[in-house]
Amino acid sequence: MQKTVSLTVNGKPVSATVEGRTLLVQLLRETLGLTGTHVGCDTSQCGACVVHVDGEAVKSCTLLALQAEGRSVKTIEDVADGDTLHPMQEAFRDNHALQCGFCTPGMIMSALDLVKNNPDPTDREIREYLEGNFCRCTGYHNIVLAIKAGAAAMRGAPVEPHGAAAE
């Protein structure tokens, strides 16, 4: 049976007709055309589909669209300020924290969730927080460097020269 779901996506009110089994990620990608959120594993493990729901990171491949009724969803498309990248995005670019980029939207959404509660995370805390985000190209070294640099930029601390260039 089809139902109407109403929610806020990237600050704008959205209504759509969905099936009970429609996943939030399908609503985002297929109905709303927000294809920055990716589907990697489809088994809730890889984290390429991480978005924020009411400010918290969740796996949009493991949430029904109807479970997001009345909630506020933020995707990677709403992270930059127009043409100006968010400091966390800028840090991923500066630190060469991606190769293919498939995992990057989820990495950035998880990184922002971490920094919200922990503005100055250690390497270990970053690695632990990325338990549910898989990268299959670079390894995690530069991703960790990027999140440290992004967190520093977000709290206004001087950004250390990045490690990637020194290696």
Added chain:
Amino acid sequence: MYEFDYQKAASLDDAAKFLAAHDDAKLVAGGMTLIPTLKQRLAKPSDLVDLASIGSLKGIAEEAGGVTIGAMTRHVEVQRSDIVRRVIPALAALAGMIGDPAVRNRGTIGGSIANNDPAADYPAAVVGLGATVVTTKREISGDSFFTGMFETALGQDEIVTTVKFPKPQAAAYQKFKNPASRYAIVGVFVARTGQGVRVAVTGAGPCVFRVPEMEAALARSFSADAIKDIAIPDDGLNSDIHASAEYRAHLVGVMARRAVAACA
């Protein structure tokens, strides 16, 4: 996923009535196990009844010297709760080891125990701490709540409302994680209580189980050494691509000794 109808329950009573009238309806709490199960077409419910709007199912309170946790309380809330961290730190630590941060932002204690996945973490805490599961109909002791693989004592229209954990003298949970899913390949919860020692094992068998031999040995002498010679038979233990039954049996001893050491 097969098709189903999605229902949002306005109250516990609504949810129970719907379940009573629809044999193939299922409750959804956080959905962190149910939705992946549905995606694999391993279940075909007619309806999913979402409990998310029922505020009375959420929250953590210090009661009767222990901790009472509402069924719809999420893992992240238990992990970060000042009450749980002060009264039963091992329980907060266990919640912080479930899945990954995004999973902990959705998954709930009630969903975890009602689903009773053989590799879930919370069943080890419920049995290991001798908790009581409160439902819409009755109170069920942790020892009799989990009845088999994905099976519990819950009736068709019975809903978990809270779980009451007594405060132990000391407790710890140690798990050997599946590196991808973070589910327990083997997890052991050890608690020293006024009524004796409890050792509960998850991940190793089809359902959480206690190890009376270890409990007796630890009651005599609470040290990792006291259980080092106790071998766990591998009969009936889980065996899959991640670990053989023999390996799981071995890990029960290792995780139990680590948990005892962590209690000190």
